[in-house]
Amino acid sequence: MKTLGxxxxxxxxxxxxxxxxxxxxxxxxxxxxxxDIGNRYLLVTTDMMVTKAHIPKGMGPxxxxxxxxxxxxxxxxxxxxxxxxxxxxIGITRGHPIEFxxxxxxxxxxxxxxxxxxxxxxxxKEHDDLVLCGTAFGEVAKDGIxxxxxxxxxxxxxxxxxxxxxxxxxxxxxxxxxxxxxxDALKRPxxxxxxxxxxxxxxxxxxxxxxxxGLSTSIFELSRNSGMTFEVDYTRIPKAKxxxxxxxxxxxxxxxxxxxxxxxxxxFTIKREAEDDLGKLSxxxxxxxxxxxxxxxxxENILIDNGKREKLENLGYxxxxxxxx
Amino acid sequence: MKTLGxxxxxxxxxxxxxxxxxxxxxxxxxxxxxxDIGNRYLLVTTDMMVTKAHIPKGMGPxxxxxxxxxxxxxxxxxxxxxxxxxxxxIGITRGHPIEFxxxxxxxxxxxxxxxxxxxxxxxxKEHDDLVLCGTAFGEVAKDGIxxxxxxxxxxxxxxxxxxxxxxxxxxxxxxxxxxxxxxDALKRPxxxxxxxxxxxxxxxxxxxxxxxxGLSTSIFELSRNSGMTFEVDYTRIPKAKxxxxxxxxxxxxxxxxxxxxxxxxxxFTIKREAEDDLGKLSxxxxxxxxxxxxxxxxxENILIDNGKREKLENLGYxxxxxxxx
Numbered sequence: 001m002k003t004l005g006x007x008x009x010x011x012x013x014x015x016x017x018x019x020x021x022x023x024x025x026x027x028x029x030x031x032x033x034x035x036d037i038g039n040r041y042l043l044v045t046t047d048m049m050v051t052k053a054h055i056p057k058g059m060g061p062x063x064x065x066x067x068x069x070x071x072x073x074x075x076x077x078x079x080x081x082x083x084x085x086x087x088x089x090i091g092i093t094r095g096h097p098i099e100f101x102x103x104x105x106x107x108x109x110x111x112x113x114x115x116x117x118x119x120x121x122x123x124x125k126e127h128d129d130l131v132l133c134g135t136a137f138g139e140v141a142k143d144g145i146x147x148x149x150x151x152x153x154x155x156x157x158x159x160x161x162x163x164x165x166x167x168x169x170x171x172x173x174x175x176x177x178x179x180x181x182x183x184d185a186l187k188r189p190x191x192x193x194x195x196x197x198x199x200x201x202x203x204x205x206x207x208x209x210x211x212x213x214g215l216s217t218s219i220f221e222l223s224r225n226s227g228m229t230f231e232v233d234y235t236r237i238p239k240a241k242x243x244x245x246x247x248x249x250x251x252x253x254x255x256x257x258x259x260x261x262x263x264x265x266x267x268f269t270i271k272r273e274a275e276d277d278l279g280k281l282s283x284x285x286x287x288x289x290x291x292x293x294x295x296x297x298x299x300e301n302i303l304i305d306n307g308k309r310e311k312l313e314n315l316g317y318x319x320x321x322x323x324x325x
Numbered sequence: 326m327k328t329l330g331x332x333x334x335x336x337x338x339x340x341x342x343x344x345x346x347x348x349x350x351x352x353x354x355x356x357x358x359x360x361d362i363g364n365r366y367l368l369v370t371t372d373m374m375v376t377k378a379h380i381p382k383g384m385g386p387x388x389x390x391x392x393x394x395x396x397x398x399x400x401x402x403x404x405x406x407x408x409x410x411x412x413x414x415i416g417i418t419r420g421h422p423i424e425f426x427x428x429x430x431x432x433x434x435x436x437x438x439x440x441x442x443x444x445x446x447x448x449x450k451e452h453d454d455l456v457l458c459g460t461a462f463g464e465v466a467k468d469g470i471x472x473x474x475x476x477x478x479x480x481x482x483x484x485x486x487x488x489x490x491x492x493x494x495x496x497x498x499x500x501x502x503x504x505x506x507x508x509d510a511l512k513r514p515x516x517x518x519x520x521x522x523x524x525x526x527x528x529x530x531x532x533x534x535x536x537x538x539g540l541s542t543s544i545f546e547l548s549r550n551s552g553m554t555f556e557v558d559y560t561r562i563p564k565a566k567x568x569x570x571x572x573x574x575x576x577x578x579x580x581x582x583x584x585x586x587x588x589x590x591x592x593f594t595i596k597r598e599a600e601d602d603l604g605k606l607s608x609x610x611x612x613x614x615x616x617x618x619x620x621x622x623x624x625e626n627i628l629i630d631n632g633k634r635e636k637l638e639n640l641g642y643x644x645x646x647x648x649x650x
Contacts, residue, residue, distance in 0.1 A: 005419030
C-alpha cells in the first residue's frame, strides 16, 4: 500500500496537483494561484504549520504568529504581488492559556502591519495540538506577474539577501551557540514583499520563487518549470556571516547554504543585459541582490565550487518521506 | 489561569476579534471578510476541520473533501457572493494511503465544480491527525453585500430549505436508523450559493448569515449585530421530515431543529413589504424560503410555540467549553 510516508511530500503534492481541476490562470504548482479578476490577477496562497515539523522549540507564541503570516506573504512576494490581506485559522488545545493566543495574534498583527497589510479574519477550533493555517491574498498587474517558469538560456540567476542564516539560527538554538541575529531570522522570517513588488515592476525578471525549502530545491523547481538547466557558482552565493560560526566543517556549511532553507529570500532569473539595472534596484530598496550563476540548456543542474563542476543535487527540506538511518 | 477550555470557543473568538487590527471594510465577525477592490468587494473566509470535533465516524474521505469546500462556500453564500475559487491545506499522517487523499481531493473538486468554481491551490503537511483548512474567496457588488447587521424592527425573518436534517442524519448514524437522505445531508452539506447570489441581487434582504452553528445561535448573532430582538414562531419553522423519525420526543425534536446546526441553510431578514417578492424568488431558484418570524425592539429573543411565548435560549454548538456533567 502506497502511503504518504513512502511517496514523500513532493510526490504527494504532485499527485494532488494532477487531480485538482483548477479554473485559475495559474493553478497549483507555483508560489500562489492567480485568478483573472479583470484588469489584474488576484493572488492566493495557503500554508499550514504544525507544531512538530515546523515550530522549533525556542519559538514563542509571538514568533509563531509572526511566522505564519511571514511565510504566506513570502509567497505573495515571490509572484511580485501587493498584499491585500490574510486570514488565519488556529487549531489549539483547550489547555492553552489565553495569553498564549493573545501573543500569537499580536505576532500575526505585527507582521502583517509591518508589510502594510492586515489580518482580516480567521477561525479557531479545538484540537489536540497547535496547528495554524494562514492564507494570504494579493494583487499583481497582469504583465508584472512573476512565475516559476520563463527562464531562458543566457539569463542570469540571482538571489536577494544572504543564505544560511535561518539554518545557522537553528543549529545555534540546538547547540546553544548564542547567534542571536540568526536565531531571530529563523523565528521571525522577513518576507521580501517590497523587493518582490519592485522586481515585478522592473520588467527584467524572467522567473522567480522563494527559497523557503532551500536553494537546491528552488533551483530545481525553476529549472523544471522552465525546461532549462541552472549553473550556480557556489563562491558567488552570498552567505550569512553566521554560517561559519555554526559549523567549522566546510561541507556542513555548504549543506546549510544549499539545502537547509527557511531563509525566505527570493531566487529569480533576469535577462542577461539587466545586471546593471539589478544593481540599481538593489540599491533603491536597500536589499542585496546578487547574481550567482546563469541559465543554460545543458543536461543537468551544475554547481561550480572553486572551479570544480559537480552535479547540483536536490536535497532541500522534505516532509513525509521515511528517512533512511 | 484562563484557558480556552474555561472561556469557550465563542468568547475566545471574541477576544481574538478585539485584538486583530483589520484594515478590511468588513473584518472579523461576519461570515466573510470583505475587502474593497475598487468597484466591488473581495470576500474571504476560512474554516478548519479537525477529525475529532467535526468529522463523524461514518464520513469517508470523499465526504470530508466535499465538506471542507461546502462549509466555506456557505460563508460566501451568506454574504451574497459569487465564488472565485478555493485553496485547501491538508495536514495528514504519513500512514494515510494515497487513495484516501485522492478520494478526498475528488470530493473537494466535485463540490467546487457543482457550485461553478474550483480548487486553485493548497498545501499538504505531515501531521499526527487529519486536519483540513479551506479558504474560499468570492466577489460581490458593493450594494449587494449581505451582512449580519442591518435588520430593523418590522423586518421579517426567513430561512432557506428546512432545518434539522443534518442533526437527524447524525442521530441516524449513531443509532443506525437508516435515514439515508439525512445522513447524506450531514456528510455532504449543500451550500446555498445560488440562493445567496439571488438574495444579494434582490435588494430586499436587510441581514443574513448561514445556520451552520444552529438556528438559535444564528438568531442571536443577527440580533446582537443589529441591536434588535427576534421573535420566532416555532410552528412556522420548516422542519426536515426526518426529525420526527430521529426522535419521538417533542422536546428532543425541538432541540434538533433549534440547536443542532450543520444544516448550512441561510437565515436572513427581509423588508416587511417583500414577502411576496420572496415567494417569487423562492420559486425562481426552486428552493423553499419560509418566513418564520419578525424583528422587534423588545427585551430578549422570543420563541412562540403554540401561542406560548418563551425566551429563546442560545444553545448552538460550541467547542472548547468544558461541558458540565
